[in-house]
Each structure stands twice: as C-alpha cells, then as structure tokens.
Amino acid sequence: MEEYHRHCDEVGFNAEEAHNIVKECVDGVLGGEDYNHDNINQWTANIVEQSLTHLVKLGKAYKYIVTCAVVQKSAYGFHTASSCFWDTTADGTCTVRWENRTMNCVVNVFAIAIVL
Amino acid sequence: MSRYVASFLLEVGFNADKAHNIVKECVDGVLGGENYNQNNINQWTASIVEQSLTHLVKLRKAYKYIVTCAVVHKSAYGFQTASSYFWVTTADGTYTIRWENGTMNCIVNVFAIAIVLQLTKNVRLKPLN
Numbered sequence: 049m050e051e052y053h054r055h056c057d058e059v060g061f062n063a064e065e066a067h068n069i070v071k072e073c074v075d076g077v078l079g080g081e082d083y084n085h086d087n088i089n090q091w092t093a094n095i096v097e098q099s100l101t102h103l104v105k106l107g108k109a110y111k112y113i114v115t116c117a118v119v120q121k122s123a124y125g126f127h128t129a130s131s132c133f134w135d136t137t138a139d140g141t142c143t144v145r146w147e148n149r150t151m152n153c154v155v156n157v158f159a160i161a162i163v164l
Numbered sequence: 165m166s167r168y169v170a171s172f173l174l175e176v177g178f179n180a181d182k183a184h185n186i187v188k189e190c191v192d193g194v195l196g197g198e199n200y201n202q203n204n205i206n207q208w209t210a211s212i213v214e215q216s217l218t219h220l221v222k223l224r225k226a227y228k229y230i231v232t233c234a235v236v237h238k239s240a241y242g243f244q245t246a247s248s249y250f251w252v253t254t255a256d257g258t259y260t261i262r263w264e265n266g267t268m269n270c271i272v273n274v275f276a277i278a279i280v281l282q283l284t285k286n287v288r289l290k291p292l293n
Contacts, residue, residue: 071277085241092246093270100248111256113275115247117234124200129209129216134228158230160251160277 061110061140061159063083066103070114070155071143073098083120083150092116095155103157118151126152134160169175178257178276180289186271187231199239200267209233212272221276230275235268243269251277279282 077094081087096114103112119126132141138161146153192213198204213231220229235244249258255278263270 083241088244089246092244096246096248100250104250108167111249111251111277113247113249113251115232115234115245115273117243117245117271119236119243120239120241122237122239124202126234126236127205127209128232128234129206129213130230130232131213131219132228132230133217133232154234156232159277160228163280 050134054099059163061108061138061142063140063142065106066142066157066159067144069102070095070099070142071146073102074144074146074153074155078148078151078153082149083118088118088126090092092118095153099155099157103159108159109162110159111162113160114155116153120148120151121149122149126154128154128156130156131156174231177225178227178255178259178278179223179248180257180259183220183274183276184260184261186219187216187261187274188263189274190219191261191270195268195270196236196267197261198265200235201287205235209235212283213269215249216272216274220276225276226279227276230277231274232275233270237268238264238266245271246271249275 077091077098095116100112101116103114117128132139140159142157144155144158146155190212194208194215212233213281217229220231234245242289257276259274261272
C-alpha cells in the first residue's frame with residue numbers, strides 16, 4: 049500500500065504570526081502617507097495582495113481570505129463586524145487595526161483549514 | 165455488496181443570487197429607514213452579520229461561511245475596501261453587497277468555503293435498498 053505524505057505537517061492557525069505579517073504590510077504601504085483619494089485603491093490592493101502572498105508562503109494547509117478597509121478619519125468613526133460559521137478548532141481569524149493622523153485601516157485575515 | 169448513501173446534506177455550489185437576496189433583506193430590515201446613529205451602530209452591524217449568517221446556514225449547503233459588514237457615515241471622501249483570497253476557485257465563492265441611504269454607506273461581504281466531505285466510520289449511512 050502506498051504511503052500518503054502531507055505537504056505540510058503544521059496545523060493550527062497562529063494569529064500572532066498573521067498579525068505580524070499584516071502589520072508589516074500595512075506599515076510598508078501606508079506608513080508615512082496621508083489620506084489621498086487618488087492612491088487609495090492601489091494601497092488597499094497592495095495591502096491585501098502582499099499579506100496574502102506572505103501568508104501563503106508560511107506553507108500551512110489553509111485557505112485564506114484577507115480583507116482591508118481604509119477610511120479617512122472622521123468624528124463619526126468606523127464600524128465593522130464579522131461572523132463566521134466554521135470549525136472552531138481548526139479555523140481562525142486575526143484583525144489588525146492601524147491608524148495615523150489622517151486615516152483608519154482595518155485588515156481582517158480569515159484562515160480555513162484544508163481537510164486532507 | 166450493499167450500496168450506501170450519505171444521509172446528510174450533499175448540496176454544493178455557491179449561489180450568489182440567493183446570497184444577494186438573503187443579505188439585502190437583512191440589511192434593509194436593520195438599516196432601512198434609519199439615519200446614522202452612533203449609539204446604535206454597533207448593534208446594527210452585529211445584527212446584520214448574525215442574521216445573514218443564520219439564513220445562509222439554513223440553506224443547508226456544504227459550506228463554511230464568513231460574513232463581514234462595515235458601516236460608515238457618508239463623507240465626501242468615500243470608503244475604500246479590498247479583499248483577496250487563496251482558495252479553490254471552482255468550489256468556493258464570494259458575494260458583496262453595497263447599500264446606502266441618505267446618511268450612511270454599508271458594505272457586506274459573504275465568503276463561502278466548500279467543506280470537503282470525508283467519509284469516516286462516524287458518518288451514518290443508510291442502504292439504498
């Protein structure tokens with residue numbers, strides 16, 4: 049009988065690792081910038097793509113969803129919510145809140161275990 | 165040799181139309197007729213995601229779901245979001261609804277990840293005949 053080898057033996061979503069990855073991406077894209085309507089589309093796209101690329105490079109058996117929202121700072125604030133129907137033992141999420149003087153940014157990472 | 169069939173849900177395929185109807189109804193029900201109100205906004209976003217998720221699960225499809233909702237007060241600068249995914253493009257799916265009224269913008273994302281069925285000895289099967 050043939051033996052079946054998993055590509056990756058690591059399981060369990062490491063929220064801290066994801067947090068560091070995302071924070072580094074956001075700092076790299078938005079750090080030192082002020083809210084600029086012309087660039088904002090490219091910034092949000094860069095954040096999600098870079099974060100996703102680094103998460104996949106971890107080589108874990110997960111599917112990933114990365115969402116990013118950026119708003120200009122206002123007196124009214126910014127409200128988000130999320131709800132998930134999944135396997136609470138294997139799947140996981142991480143949220144990074146980032147801000148500077150002119151904008152707020154919220155990045156969500158959702159990781160769904162791939163059952164092999 | 166007997167043939168067996170799994171006795172639980174086996175529907176696959178993400179239906180974006182159904183997701184649209186479900187989410188639109190939830191958002192209309194929660195935010196319809198309301199103006200932006202700092203005191204209620206947390207409860208509104210929580211209600212939208214919970215109600216949407218409940219109705220999606222009731223479709224009894226072999227999917228895990230993630231529902232996210234963001235609400236902002238309308239401003240001249242607008243509101244930018246982006247999302248990116250690493251998944252199976254043939255089975256998994258997403259749907260986004262944009263809703264607005266005179267005072268606020270609302271975006272709801274639904275992500276559906278197909279559950280791969282694994283037959284183990286814990287699964288209850290029934291014979292076909």
